[in-house]
Structure formats: structure tokens, C-alpha cells
Amino acid sequence: MDISSLLAPLNQAQRKAVAAPLGHHLVLAGAGSGKTRVLTHRIAWLIQSQGISPSNLLAVTFTNKGAGEMKERIENLLATPINAMWVGTFHGLTHRLLRIHWQEAQLPQAFQVLDSEDQYRLIRQVLQNLNLDEDRWSPRKIQWFINSHKDKGLRPQHIEDGDNANTWQMIRIYHNYQDYCNRNGLVDFAELLLRAYELWRNHAPLLSHYQNRFTHILIDEFQDTNAIQYAWLQLLAGDKGALFIVGDDDQAIYGWRGARVENIQQLTQDFPTIGITRLEQNYRSTQIILAAANAVIAHNAERLGKNLWTQDQGGELIQIYRAFDERDEARFIVERSLAWQAQGRARADIAVLYRSNAQSRVLEEMLLQARIPYRIHGGLRFFERAEIKDTFAYLRLMIHRDNDPAFARIVNTPPRGIGDRTLAQIREKAQQAQISLWQATTQLIITRYLPQRAMHALYEFQQLIENITIAIEEFSLPQKIELTLNRSGLLSHYQKDSSERGQSRLENLKELMNAAAQFKPEEPHLNLLSAFLAHTTLESDDNTSSEGWEDCVQLMTLHAAKGLEFPLVFITGMEEGLFPSPKSLDEPTGLEEERRLCYVGMTRARNHLYLIHADQRRLYGSNSCPKPSRFIREIPAKLICELRPQTYTPINSPITHKPEWNLVANNTDFQFGQRVRHHKFGEGTILDLEGEGDAIKIQVNFNQIGPKWLSLTYAKLQII
């Protein structure tokens, strides 16, 4: 393949970015403007046309999934594998570094990565050790305190308590937590980044080695980077490294977890030679949808400025539905989804977006009732499920006896008579002798310091672990897991639970063995089992069982929708007090972030966009009568079509499950996909419209007799 065919499918701006001179370059890429394409083509261009070796490239993506996809696309473009290139998330890449340079990073070779739940448990443990009350010192707050400081590159000794007793105590807890992690070779997510940063900062030869290696650094979703990631990047880039950065300040929606949009502006100051390209032509949405999204985001003051446009003209108006309550909102979505299906369109084309997960329940209920298959994105991830983590805890303990979190998790799972009292004694011993829980247990058994029963149970437990360790040695990865499940009694423990939950647990364990069978390591530095364990904490893989999801309506939060697109999008709960969320209104930047979230949601839609708000909503048990979201009012009236409910309850039918609503619009036409009733043919769905004025004809697919053309002037059609 030659260069011209690499650049040929691109528009002018995209081409400018892809073939930009070999220096720093910043691409401000609006939604749907083909940013992934630019990034992959840039990499292909560097390799192919500039003769740069893949081993000189480092590419950073926001998610692991994104990393996999990017690699695949580049390999397709070049028709050759590019294994020498490093592609991954910040966490994935720093983890890789730390595995290679564990000695310089002052970590044990077998260091373990803690996920958020592990971290949370550990913090609670530390609080207990310090004799602090959980009600006074909320573990969640502490977790946030620790992570947000690590995200800024701050160790406990760098934080000023400002003569505040509260802060002083928090710092003390952070300190204790960190000491514990260091003693036990535990590394949380934020620590991966901070450690890797310090590794380079403190080891000049190492840094210059990587500076020489990675001469071209490419980063996606830059608006979501935090301070430590930026600092890490600055180190790596040094004086010579060329940065190619892609981002969109209007899609920065992770400020609440430390992401800094300002990093984009910072970049232009720190790297003054940086070239800038704006990608503003959108290939996704209709002109109407873009105009509406542009109008909303224009209300933000803090912007670099960008205006999306499309070659297409017109499109369907943004439909606003004012529902009676959250059930009516869901009912409306069901109705429209059925109509969509009746047109022969795929359910997977439909996305239902909401601000908070709690809103999904009513939607699920109604979809279930209407027998519409749906899929919820997000929620509990596969590798975070309790049964999976229990299994891993056994494996971890077998690899490394001193793994305290693993020990604590499974000493009594399944129950084997080792209660809280016994565990507390083990903990006390461990703390006082500065040894691991496992060692403390051994000590307690030797000194016969415990009641007979507990001692016996503990002895049995240790024997169990020793025995399984030996037993599984020679087996393959999935067999190891299976044996562990059997011998530990975990499997029969879960089998005893015949509830629906127990069933799904067993299925998950089966799925786990599948995943293990398919696992191929990319880390040569670890044995297979350790590599698999590290992989699973770093990759949340929500597509583990993606095959089962044929054609489903897609339900997800607005955050989870970033990067996706759908022909038909519903944004629900467009109400003050829900979206924008009241908690965001405390700080001025909060509202702007909510508005960006709205912008992200709207720009997910290709052709049809529905914004729904309810007059009344029950959330967390209490009722409220919210006002429509300000974001709706920020859309120019001419882009909107309002669908309003009319007469609520007819006098002669006291119970109406389906409130009737009607189309009241400047636009008196019927719409595609709408349900109508004919006095003779019954109910049906509008498939097509033809002609103008009096000659207008309409095709309706009736439930009983199938599709039929009718003249609108004669057929008295009633919208239902």
C-alpha cells in the first residue's frame, strides 16, 4: 500500500493532521469527526511513509478495549502485525514498566495490583488498626483523599495539614495505608502511575533509555488525563519526543475523578511549537442534531471553541416528550422501540441514556413487560464479582502466602469455623510482630495460643492451601482453576445456593475457566498464572460474554455512551435536579461538565434524538415535580418538536394504563413509526408518507391486515 491510498479516504483537515510534520501536534477533534481514524492513520503513516519503526511508538488510549481496537485497525491498515509498538492505557503501560523494573521501583517482583474494592477493604483494615471509627472517618472519603493526592503526585509527606486536625488525621491514615502497601507489595491503580513517574524521575539512565526508544508518543482522549499522567508524559517526551495528541475539550466528563481539561491548554504552553488541527466536520449526525448540540455547548464559557458541521442538510427535529412520570417515560420508549422494530430496524440501533444508574430499573421493568430484549452496559464487571474474586484469592494465596488481602478474604470462605474473633487475634499478632497474616497464623498454632477448635480449623486451612498448591502444579491454567474450585470447597459452596443468584455464580465460574483457556499472555516477565491474575485486575472486560447479546436495545449511563453512536437515541430524565445533577451545581465547573455530558449524549445520535422529561418522578422513594432541564431550553425552538400529553384520564374509564398523547406540533404531519388507529382496520404503524397537501398518502402497517396505503384526507386516522 502506498501513501496516497493511506491519505485518500481522508478529508482535508484529517489529512493535514495525519501528515503533519514530525513534531508536536494537537488535534482538537469534535464528536463524530473521525478522530480514531486520524490516530490510526497517523501511526500507519509514521511507519509507512516516514520509515519509523513500530518499536519507537507509544500509543495511549482511554480503555483497554480501545487499545485492542486501535492495534487491530493499524494492523489492518498496514497488513502486518506491530507487536513491537506499545499500545495501552496509562495504567496498563505503567504496569508493564513496573513489572520490568520492579527492582528500581523498589517493589517485590511478585507485587500485586489492588482494584478499588481491594483498596477499600484495605483502608478499612488500616482504620481498624489505628482504632479509628468508620462513622467518623468514612473509608470512601479516605479512599478519595488518597487517590486524589496520588493523582496529583503527592505522597503523605507532601501534603500540608494547614493546622487542620481533620486533614492531619487523613494524612496519618494515608501514611499508614502506604506503609502497609509497601510492606506487602501492594499497588493500587493510582500508585501504578505515581510509581512509574517516580521511577523515571529518580533514574535518569532509565528515563533516557525510554526517551530514546519512544520517539513518537500518541495519545487519545487527552481531555481525560490527570495531573500525574501529564507529568509522566512530560518526562517521557523530554526535549526530543514528538507528541501527537487527540482530544475534545467539549467531551471532558471525568473532571470529578481528577481529569484536567486544562491539560490541553497547558500543552500549548509547555510545547509552544505544537501544531494544531481542528476536526469539525461531522460524519455522524444530522444537521438538526448538530445544531442543537452546538447550541447547548455554546452556553459553556470555558471552551477552546469549535463548531461542528455536516454536509448533510436537515434531518428530523429533536423530539421532546413530556412524560407524566417515570413509568410513562419508559412506556413511551417501549412504544417507540416497537414502532422502530415494526419498520424492520434493529433493536441494537436504539440507545436509552440516563444520568444515573438508579433510573434504569423502571426502564428495565417496562422493557421486560413488553418482551423487548435489552442490554445494560456498565454495572458490576465480570472480574469484580465476588465468586471470581474468591477464586482469585485462593490462587493468589497459593502463589504468595503473605498476601494478606487474599488471606482475609478466604480464610472463612466457604465457612470453616474461623470467625471474627479468631481473625482479630491473627490480625493483632500480625500487627504486633509486623508479619503477614499467614505467618501470624503459623505462630499462633505453634505457640498454641488459641482455642482448640479455632486452632484446628486454621491448621486445616493451611494444610488445604499447601495441598492444593502442590496438586495443581503440573496442570494447565483452566485446570488449575477448576481443581482449586473443587478442592477448596468453593464450588460446592456455591452449588448449595439454588437461588437465581447462585445459578449465575456457577455460570460465571464456568465463564472464568473459558476466559482462562483463551488467555494469551503478553507479559513475558511472569508465569502464566500470575500474568492472568494481573491481567484480570487491570482489564475489566465487560464483553466477556458478548456472544449472548444478539439484537438488544442498549441501556447505559451518559458516561458509558462516550465514543459510541446509534441511529436512535433517547435521553431520559432531562430534568432539573436530575440532569444537571444537583450535586454538580455546588461548583461552577460542575454545571459546565454536566452540559458537556449533555453534549456527549446528544452527539451520540445519528438520525433520531428524543429528549424526555417527566412532570413527576419518584426517585429513592420520594416524589418530586421537577422542571424540565435547562439544557432543553438551551436548544433553539425551531429545532424542537414537542410531543405533549393530552387529556389524561377519560371520564368513563377510571383506570388508564396507557395515557393518551397526541402530536401537537407546528408540524401537523404524521411521523414514521407512529402508532395510529383506523375505525375499520384497527391499529397499525406508519411506514411511509407520500405526496403533499390534499394528495398526501400514508402507508400503514396494520396489525390485522398488514401494510395498506390510505389517503389522509379520507381516512380518519387517530394517533395513539
Place this chain on the structure above:
DNA sequence: CTCCTAAATATTTTT
């Protein structure tokens, strides 16, 4: 250890 009741608590989430 298991079962029960009472209490707390619920924005967004990838790594």
C-alpha cells in the same frame, strides 16, 4: 453459622 431485623444510603467509573 445462619437467619432475621434494623439501619444506612443511593452521580457519573476506568484502571
Place this chain on the structure above:
DNA sequence: TATTTAGGAG
């Protein structure tokens, strides 16, 4: 409202 969790009784 509903779901998870902590604590107490049996």
C-alpha cells in the same frame, strides 16, 4: 423505594 450491610438472637 430497594438494596446492601451490620449486628443480634437463636
